[in-house]
Amino acid sequence: xxxxxxxxxxxxxxxxxxxxxxxxxxxxxxxxxxxxxxxxxxxxxxxxxxxxxxxxxxxxxxxxxxxxxxxxxxxxxxxxxxxxxxxxxxxxxxxxxxxxxxxxxxxxxxxxxxxxxxxxxxxxxxxxxxxxxxxxxxxxxxxxxxxxxxxxxxxxxxxxxxxxxxxxxxxxxxxxxxxxxxxxxxxxxxxxxxxxxxxxxxxxxxxxxxxxxxxxxxxxxxxxxxxxxxxxxxxxxxxxxxxxxxxxxxxxxxxxxxxxxxxxxxxxxxxxxxxxxxxxxxxxxxxxxxxxxxxxxxxxxxxxxxxxxxxxxxxxxxxxxxx
Amino acid sequence: xxxxxxxxxxxxxxxxxxxxxxxxxxxxxxxxxxxxxxxxxxxxxxxxxxxxxxxxxxxxxxxxxxxxxxxxxxxxxxxxxxxxxxxxxxxxxxxxxxxxxxxxxxxxxxxxxxxxxxxxxxxxxxxxxxxxxxxxxxxxxxxxxxxxxxxxxxxxxxxxxxxxxxxxxxxxxxxxxxxxxxxxxxxxxxxxxxxxxxxxxxxxxxxxxxxxxxxxxxxxxxxxxxxxxxxxxxxxxxxxxxxxxxxxxxxxxxxxxxxxxxxxxxxxxxxxxxxxxxxxxxxxxxxxxxxxxxxxxxxxxxxxxxxxxxxxxxxxxxxxxxxxxxxxxxxxxxxxxxxxxxxxxxxxxxxxxxxxxxxxxxxxxxxxxxxxxxxxxxxxxxxxxxxxxxxxxxxxxxxxxxxxxxxxxxxxxxxxxxxxxxxxxxxxxxxxxxxxxxxxxxxxxxxxxxxxxxxxxxxxxxxxxxxxxxxxxxxxxxxxxxxxxxxxxxxxxxxxx
Amino acid sequence: xxxxxxxxxxxxxxxxxxxxxxxxxxxxxxxxxxxxxxxxxxxxxxxxxxxxxxxxxxxxxxxxxxxxxxxxxxxxxxxxxxxxxxxxxxxxxxxxxxxxxxxxxxxxxxxxxxxxxxxxxxxxxxxxxxxxxxxxxxxxxxxxxxxxxx
Numbered sequence: 001x002x003x004x005x006x007x008x009x010x011x012x013x014x015x016x017x018x019x020x021x022x023x024x025x026x027x028x029x030x031x032x033x034x035x036x037x038x039x040x041x042x043x044x045x046x047x048x049x050x051x052x053x054x055x056x057x058x059x060x061x062x063x064x065x066x067x068x069x070x071x072x073x074x075x076x077x078x079x080x081x082x083x084x085x086x087x088x089x090x091x092x093x094x095x096x097x098x099x100x101x102x103x104x105x106x107x108x109x110x111x112x113x114x115x116x117x118x119x120x121x122x123x124x125x126x127x128x129x130x131x132x133x134x135x136x137x138x139x140x141x142x143x144x145x146x147x148x149x150x151x152x153x154x155x156x157x158x159x160x161x162x163x164x165x166x167x168x169x170x171x172x173x174x175x176x177x178x179x180x181x182x183x184x185x186x187x188x189x190x191x192x193x194x195x196x197x198x199x200x201x202x203x204x205x206x207x208x209x210x211x212x213x214x215x216x217x218x219x220x221x222x223x224x225x226x227x228x229x230x231x232x233x234x235x236x237x238x239x240x241x242x243x244x245x246x247x248x249x250x251x252x253x254x255x256x257x258x259x260x261x262x263x264x265x266x267x268x269x270x271x272x273x274x275x276x277x278x279x280x281x282x283x284x285x286x287x288x289x290x291x292x293x294x295x296x297x298x299x300x301x302x303x304x305x306x307x308x309x310x311x312x313x314x315x316x317x318x319x320x321x322x323x
Numbered sequence: 324x325x326x327x328x329x330x331x332x333x334x335x336x337x338x339x340x341x342x343x344x345x346x347x348x349x350x351x352x353x354x355x356x357x358x359x360x361x362x363x364x365x366x367x368x369x370x371x372x373x374x375x376x377x378x379x380x381x382x383x384x385x386x387x388x389x390x391x392x393x394x395x396x397x398x399x400x401x402x403x404x405x406x407x408x409x410x411x412x413x414x415x416x417x418x419x420x421x422x423x424x425x426x427x428x429x430x431x432x433x434x435x436x437x438x439x440x441x442x443x444x445x446x447x448x449x450x451x452x453x454x455x456x457x458x459x460x461x462x463x464x465x466x467x468x469x470x471x472x473x474x475x476x477x478x479x480x481x482x483x484x485x486x487x488x489x490x491x492x493x494x495x496x497x498x499x500x501x502x503x504x505x506x507x508x509x510x511x512x513x514x515x516x517x518x519x520x521x522x523x524x525x526x527x528x529x530x531x532x533x534x535x536x537x538x539x540x541x542x543x544x545x546x547x548x549x550x551x552x553x554x555x556x557x558x559x560x561x562x563x564x565x566x567x568x569x570x571x572x573x574x575x576x577x578x579x580x581x582x583x584x585x586x587x588x589x590x591x592x593x594x595x596x597x598x599x600x601x602x603x604x605x606x607x608x609x610x611x612x613x614x615x616x617x618x619x620x621x622x623x624x625x626x627x628x629x630x631x632x633x634x635x636x637x638x639x640x641x642x643x644x645x646x647x648x649x650x651x652x653x654x655x656x657x658x659x660x661x662x663x664x665x666x667x668x669x670x671x672x673x674x675x676x677x678x679x680x681x682x683x684x685x686x687x688x689x690x691x692x693x694x695x696x697x698x699x700x701x702x703x704x705x706x707x708x709x710x711x712x713x714x715x716x717x718x719x720x721x722x723x724x725x726x727x728x729x730x731x732x733x734x735x736x737x738x739x740x741x742x743x744x745x746x747x748x749x750x751x752x753x754x755x756x757x758x759x760x761x762x763x764x765x766x767x768x769x770x771x772x773x774x775x776x777x778x779x780x781x782x783x784x785x786x787x788x789x790x791x792x793x794x795x796x797x798x799x800x801x802x803x804x805x806x807x808x809x810x811x812x813x814x815x816x817x818x819x820x
Numbered sequence: 821x822x823x824x825x826x827x828x829x830x831x832x833x834x835x836x837x838x839x840x841x842x843x844x845x846x847x848x849x850x851x852x853x854x855x856x857x858x859x860x861x862x863x864x865x866x867x868x869x870x871x872x873x874x875x876x877x878x879x880x881x882x883x884x885x886x887x888x889x890x891x892x893x894x895x896x897x898x899x900x901x902x903x904x905x906x907x908x909x910x911x912x913x914x915x916x917x918x919x920x921x922x923x924x925x926x927x928x929x930x931x932x933x934x935x936x937x938x939x940x941x942x943x944x945x946x947x948x949x950x951x952x953x954x955x956x957x958x959x960x961x962x963x964x965x966x967x968x969x970x
Contacts (some may be wrong), residue, residue, distance in 0.1 A: 041369070042654035047661050054376065068369065068655060069731075072507035072514075076525050106512060152782060161511050185509055186772065189654070190746075193647045199466030208661075212646050212668025284664065320640045490875035494834050497869035501841055508858035514846060515858060516841075528941035539905070542847060546897040546931050635964075714943070717925050721951055724908065724924075727833065729961040734913055741905050746914040753830045783854030 027132065028088055028264050029062040035254075038077025038141040040070040042189050044125050044206050048252055049093035051284060052122055055275035060267070067245075071085045073160055074098035078255075079109040086257040088264035093122060097164045098250050100308040102153040104315050105162050105322060113304035117260040120272040122252040123290040127168050127225045128236065129156075131202045131209050132195050133218050140223040140242055143202070144178065151179035157191035160184050162320065165204035168225050168248045170318045176244050181272045195219065206250065207232055207289025225249060232289060251293070253304065269297055326453045326758050327334075329676070342382050342685060345375075349386035350689045353393020354696060357745050360401050360409035360534060360726040363396035365667030368655045372662070380663035381681040388639070388682055389689045391652045394442065395635045396693045399436045400704055404429055405719050407538035409726070411529055411765045412631045413802060414758055415599040417484070417537050419623030420618060420775035426619050429708055430563035433701045435573045437694060440473055443581035444690035447636025450585050451643075452683050456672065459644035464793065467776035472794035473590070474770035477597045479801035480604050480656070481763060483808075485756045495759035498616055502527050502760075503767025510775050522735045529765050531727045531740040536757040538723040539744025542716060544751070563702060573625040573785050576606045580629030587630070588637020595634035595650075596765055600790075602630035604804075636686065644678055645669055827880035831873050838869030897931050904928065916966035917956075921948040 037049045046068065053064035069077030072132065074095055081092035103111045110116060129140065137143040147154050158165040162183040173180055183200050185191040188209045195203050196218055199216075203210070213219040221233045225248050229238060239246045254272055256265060275281055276294050285292065295303060315321040356367045368387050375383035392535060395412070402413040403420035416436070423432040465473075482492040505516045506526030517523035549813040566574065580602045606626040607616045616623050621805035639649045646667030648654035660667050663677050674680045708715070727740045747757040789795055845866055848859030904927035911920035925944030934940055955961040 032710075040654055041365075041652065042648050042657040042661075046658055050372070050658065050662050054373065056680070063373070065373075071525050073512045075512065076507070085477055102512065106514065126565070155780065181779075181782060183776060185776070186509060189648065191659075193463055193645070196647075197463030197466055197643070199468075212666060212670065215666070215670040218669065441928060453958035488879060490872050493868065496877055497838065497865055497872055498834070500865040501837070501862070501869060504841075504862045508861075510856075511858050513848065513858040515862065516844060543898040543901060546901050549893070711934070713929045713934040716932045717928040717944070717947060720905065720924060720928050721921065721947060725951055725955050725961065726906070728963070729955060732962060732964075734865055734909070734964070737909055741902070742907060745902055753826060755830070774861060775856050778856045780931075783852065785853065790870075 005054055009076055028220050028267060031058055031089065032063045032065050033060065033088065034076050034090050035064050035267075036099060037066055037068050038070060038074040038094055039068065040080075040187060040189075041068050043097050043187050044208055044250070044251055045074075047208065047288065048118060048122055048285060048290060049097065052093070052254070052272065052275055055281040056271045056276050059271035059274040073102055073162055075106075075108055075208070081255070082110045082257055086117075086255045086259040086261070088256065088260060088268060090254045091119065091254060091268065093252055093254050095164075096253070096304075096307055097162060097311075098169075099253060099255070100304060101162050101164070101167065101311045101315070103308075104277060105314050105320065107322075113301050113308055116258050117256040117265055118267055118297050118300045118304060119254040119256055119260075119268045120276070120297065121293055121303070122254050122272070122276070123285060123297040124293045125206050125208075125250040125252070125290055125321050127165055127204055127206060127249055128210065128221050128230070129202065129223045129225070130149050130195075130205050130214070130219050130221045132198060133220055135201050135220075137222065138220070140192060140237065140239075143222060144176065144242075147178045147180055152181045154202055155181045155183050156202045156204060157183045157185055157194055157200040158204050159188040159191060159206075164248055164250045164323070166318075167314055167318075168246060169204050170320070171248065171314060172239065172244060172246050174318065175246055211289060230289075253300065265297060329680045330684055331664045333680030333682075334688075336381055336681030337385065337685035337688050341378070342385050342681065343688070345378060345386040346389050346685045346689045347692055348749060349389020350393035350396075350693050350696065352698075353390040353395075354397045354693065356390065357394035357397020357409065358400045360407045360530075360538070360722060363410055363530070364391050365651045365655055366730075367394070368659075372655070372659055375659065375661075377454065380660065380665045380675065383659050383663055384656060384678060384682050385685040385689075387656055388686065391656070392599070392632070392635050392689065393693055395632050396437065396440050396697055397439075397731045398631075399624075400433065401583050401722075402537075403432045403436065403624070404704060404708060405538065405715070405722075405728075406541040407723060408533050409530075411533060411762070412595045412599055412634075412798075414533055414537070414596075415484075415603045415627040415706060415762050416631075418603065419545075419618075419620050420757060421541075422617065422619035423621065423624065423693035423709065427562065428619065428621075429705045430568050430701060431565040431621065432624050432700070433704060434563070434565050435569065435577075435625045436628040437582065437697045437701070439573070439577045439625045440632040440688055441694045442577050443584055443629040443631075443633035444636055444693075445687065446457070446581040447569065447585050447633050448683060448687045448690065450470055451636060451686070452680075454724075455640045455683075456644050458589050459640055462641040462645065462647070465590055467773040467780055468788045468791055469793045470769060470773035471777050471788070472797040473597070474766050474773065476797045476801040476804075477601075477766055478770070479805050480597075480601050481759055481766075484600055484604055484759055484762075485802055487754055487756045487759075491755050492759055493754055494765045495757070499760040499763025499765075500767045500770070502532070503764050504771065509768065509772045521736070522733065526768070527739060527764070528730065528736055529761070530730055531736040532743045532764060533761045534723050534727055535740040535743035536747035538719060538762055539740060540751065540757065542719055542723075543744065543748040545712070545716060563705060569621050572621050575609075575651060576602070576622045576626035577629045580604065580626040581633045582771075584630035584633025584635075584638040588634035589640055595631055595638070596762065598630040599627040600636040600762055602626040639682075639686075643682065644672065646671060736757065824880065827883070828877065831876040831880050832875035834876065835870060838866050838871075838873055841866030841869060900927065901931050904931075913964045914967055917949060917952065917963040921951060 035049055035053050037046050039045045050066050053066045056064050078092055078094045078098050081090055084090040096151055131137055156169055188206055191203050192209055194200055221236045223236050224230050224238055226238055227247055282292055356364055368390050390491040398409050398413040399416045402408040402416045403424050406417050406421040408414045408417050408750055420432045478496055480495055507514050507524050514524045584598045587594040603623055606622040607613050638653055648657045724737055727737050750757050777788050845859045845862040849857035850859040851857030904924050908920040908924045922944045925947050926940050929940045
């Protein structure tokens, strides 16, 4: 019985605290929230942002309006939001490379994960190695054998210089001792037609972009840079299985400006968390190849720090850092 | 499903009352957005995307596509009446359209622009339905080297756009390209030429420059002229319609422009713009009165306007048949499809025929709606020119400023507007053509990106770029365009001698 | 300034801009031919600018046809207009939209020959109100909030 009473007391306190907190943040949100996507429409971040914004609306009680502000590998829109007024009406759905790779490559208005407020990790997006259907390679091993015999003769398109795809390819080259030639595009969406037209032989690419083309039989996925095989491509091994420990991926952080009040951040976190748990939402994003992986704000900040440090190492090793 | 069955099936989708309404709302918003400078179709589509969540996927795409091609209709209105091009693709229309308006012939200019747009839209839809799926692969033959060559060809055509001397034209080309290098370099993300302004790393937006170099500069020239000659332009009602001669002179450019625009539209990229000025250069070359160009030649309005709309329709082919967006507007449509759970890509025609054929047929319906919507408006627009000069001038000043500010709520943009306005006012006096600068600025980023990507692609073996058949063909065409006048003179000279 | 001097001055100005761009591009990394850096393209553009401005310079010396109208023949009215536009830009972020817009309208109307102070003011008020209604209310453009600081 003692335990029961304690439980009641605790829950009462929690309730009171909750009320107090909601009284403080009651005024928020009193108008629509702007979610900036620092990339062009049609890419992974844009799709997840729009789905998330729509799913957050009932939980937040205000619409969330998505605006695209592309440029500079996402740094421009991201910097805009980080420097915005921390009132919770301007947030960004950025991507891991923009937040933890670009600061090592150039001077930006933000640097470490302490310079902004992480709200939630929206989703993971795997990176895969895909080739045109007309190329002779049906397994990754054949591709490795070919590139060893003919260094530089497989050209691999990536979503951009300093993108996670680029880092992944460069890490693979360094660990496997291969020389896959790198061709940077502006986005994943831009790299696809170039491979379909045979201008490059292969791509490091994300599932939502390549799925329609593997379904139509014009492209093949040979291997994935995930920890486990991807459910959409059960026959494509991981690089770890092939003996190269390259496990990298993309994830999409929802962030707010530095100094975002805790109660507002928590409101946004709760709304986003509820949205991510919504079954129609999660079914929708999973079918497009995203992997849901919700993290609460502070644990997520730690993960961003881990990426920030790891990417610094990779860039230094590959000589891609600040000149 | 063959094309005829497809179109009939598409009409059954498009004529469903909700889709008909969606189409109407789309083209109406598109017209408004097109007429107002500064607010582009992409912004309007992004704003209205959430409103389409309640519609079926076909309905959503019908409405958003309507905004897109609807804005192409309206885009020429301010360019012709006020010399304020709301977007790059109507820059060329200002050259002769505004001159026609100054000579009291705004009515025929707007009329021919609307008819040209309608014809091109129709050609585009028919092409899309019948040969679109066959031609979808054409887009894929264009890799970075082909884009690079296309941009170079574009610049060479551009340098022959007006009759300014070749060296002056190339100064303007270089100035436009130089402005395009301001900001973050696309491949590496390095900031260049920002002079310490963080905002400049975003690069210089095109619309403020275009509106400044035309709208503001024209305002300054108007202020300079003797005020006595500033009597309002007289427009009589019977001068609203094109004359028989106008029609005879407009049909060939409209036909050529429609076909050329459609073909350019198939090849993705900056093609709508290249199509407009290539059409202009071509009509100027073919015309029996090349000296009238730049002074109100109706061909200079008819051809580019048709080409612009043809390209807008052609651009739907890579999107609908391959699921690949090549322009911001079609990327927006792709996002809409993805959000509505339509699996885009080569299989969309098979899996979601109601979306593919519904949109194609609705575009035909929408084009008709646009014609009905736009023709009566011409009278209204033209009568605006009867207002006193001072009213028009102050409205234009405010429209340029607020329209530019509205693009991205940026103060830097309106400073760019003012500075480029003053610059263009002075350049004009020195016989430099600002239109060339604006169009080169628009081509710059694509040229640089495809040039660098090509070098990556050929691993530094740069001769390989020119050994590809399409690039070689385009470069040779460009050189012929450049050298043609000199060669012709030589030829005539030796024939005479 | 006669038109020939103006043509020469313009060509020299463009030559300076072109060489300036070459100079600044040389400070940027150029990479290799297989992995070109951000300095390559600006360098080529700077070269194009310099070469064509030299051609213009030659043209300006050789060419006999004068420019169509003298430079700055009647510069007073355009100059007033430019000042009014610049004032609008300076004031907008500080005092909001309405006052700068009124000011700009009044000046523009005067430059283009409208008579009567009160009539100008009335028309300026109507245009400003229409702009607020159209852009702020209907299209949702957010003008900068006045800070009242200089």
